[in-house]
Amino acid sequence: MAYLEKKDAIILLQDGTIFHGKMVSTQNHATGEICFNTGTTGYQEIFTDPSYYGQIMVTTNAHIGNYGTTDFDIESDSVKIAGLVCKNFSSDFSRPAADKGLFEFLEDNNLCIISDVDTRALVSHIRDHGAQNAIMSTQVNDVDQLKKQLNDTPSMKGLELASAVSTKEPYYFGDENAQYRIAALDLGVKTNILRNLASRDCYIKVFPFNATYEETLSFNPDGYFISNGPGDPAPLVDAVAFAKAVLEKQHPLFGICLGHQVIALANGISTYKMHTGHRGINHPVQNLENNKGEITSQNHGFAINKEEAQSNPDVKITHMHLNDDTVAGIKLISKPCFSVQYHPEAGPGPNDATYLFDQFIELINTTKQETI
Structure with missing residues (x-):
């Protein structure tokens, strides 16, 4: 399917750069925080x-x-993205397994797409000046209105977005006869993430972002998981309360990305917006x-x-990011809990960290043995 005739467009950044x-x-037309991903696939x-x-x-792959x-x-x-900025956008594809072209897929989702951008210059600007809000539009002659x-x-700082993407009602994933719940x-x-858990003989009940610990008890889970997600973790008071309740009861708990940040907040460790x-x-x-x-x-x-993580006597830093020395993983010393800032399920990406799902299952088995 051929895409539409190209129209002149601009990307206006919060700092005034076009x-x-x-x-x-x-x-x-689209607005949101502009950021870039360096993945090639x-x-x-x-x-x-x-x-x-x-x-x-912004995709750095050409x-x-x-x-x-x-x-x-x-x-x-x-x-889920608000808009796409790329160098070369192709409506033609050659993958035999493909169901449809990317243009058709994104059009079905009403996504704003701008191509033919000097993405190397744009990414360099974001890297130097930081992630910031931007607007993409064909209103090339009305910059003052776009600025308004x-x-x-x-701003992304202080913005709670988990409620916009979380399930509204609980649902199940996997085999109900699996060994672990x-x-x-x-x-x-x-x-x-759910596939990785299900492949390890887990039956998962997925709860909304504001679910309480008490609401999970009827499912009788063997372990708890807090997922990734968008936005600032600081406003997620319900999720932090959920984590605190799980930890107080000494249940096995695993967190990924935003879930990792929520677990940190539940242990008195603050979070911050990165450059x-x-x-x-x-x-x-x-x-x-x-x-x-x-x-x-x-x-x-x-x-x-x-x-704050280093000074917390109950927290051990387990992983560090080697590019900028930020914390990439922690575990609690007195409770069966660990979390990582990155994505062990990849999709896309390498499989170096899938062992963390096995570690979660081991934690569940160890906790069960200790309670017998």
């Missing part, structure tokens, strides 16, 4: 990852769309417990306070 490109979508998984909700995505889309590569029920709209766009708090969970964040599939992490390196998939714009 980048020019061509609009290739029917939807011709996996664009469909990225675009449907709930952690990117409300963000304009070609986007050339291998189409498949139903299997969808990480949620719809496209941009000023009305809320997991209660998952959905802050924006990726489907591949640009980590978004890509080749981020180096060191496992401090075995001194091995991992190449990881990451997607986050907030991190936990390293000094």
Whole structure:
């Protein structure tokens, strides 16, 4: 399916910088925090990852769309990014397994797409000046009006977005006859996380972002999981209360990305907004417990306070990001709980960290034995 005739378009950043490109979508206007992902593959998984909700995505790979889309590569029920900015957008694809082209897939989701952008210059600007709000539009001759709209766009700092992507009602995933029962708090969970748990003989009940610990008890879970998701972790008071209740009862608890930040907050460790964040599939992490390196998939714009984690007597830092020395994983000394800032389920990305799901199962088995 050929895409529409290209129209002149601009990307206006909060600091007043303008980048020019061509609009290739029917939807011709979008706002959100602009960020970039350095992955060379996996664009469909990225675009449907709930952690990117409300963000304009700049892809550093020069070609986007050339291998189409498949139903299997969808990480949620719809496209979650606010807009796409790329260098070369292809409506043609050559992947035999593809169900449709990327243009058709994004048009079905009413996504704003700008191509023919100098993405190297744009990414360099974001890297130097930080992730910030932006507006993409075909109103190239009305910059003053766009600036007014941009000023009305809320900052990602302090913004609660989990409620926009979380399930409204509990649902189940996996085989109900599986050995382990997991209660998952959905802050924006990726489907591949649930697949990884189900493949390890888990039956998962997924709860809304504001579920209480008491609401999970009838499911009689063997372990608890807090998912990834978008936005600032600080406003998630219900999720923090959920984590505190699980920890107080000494249940096994595993957190990923936003879930990792929620667990940190539940233990008195603050979070902060990063300059640009980590978004890509080749981020180096060191496992401090075995001194091995991992190449990881990451997607986050907030991190936990390293000094506060180090000074907390019940917290042990288990993983560190080797590029900027930020905390990439922690575990609690007195409670059966651990979390990581990155995505062990990948999708897209390497499989270096899938052992963490096995570690979660081991934690469940150990906790069961200790309570017998």
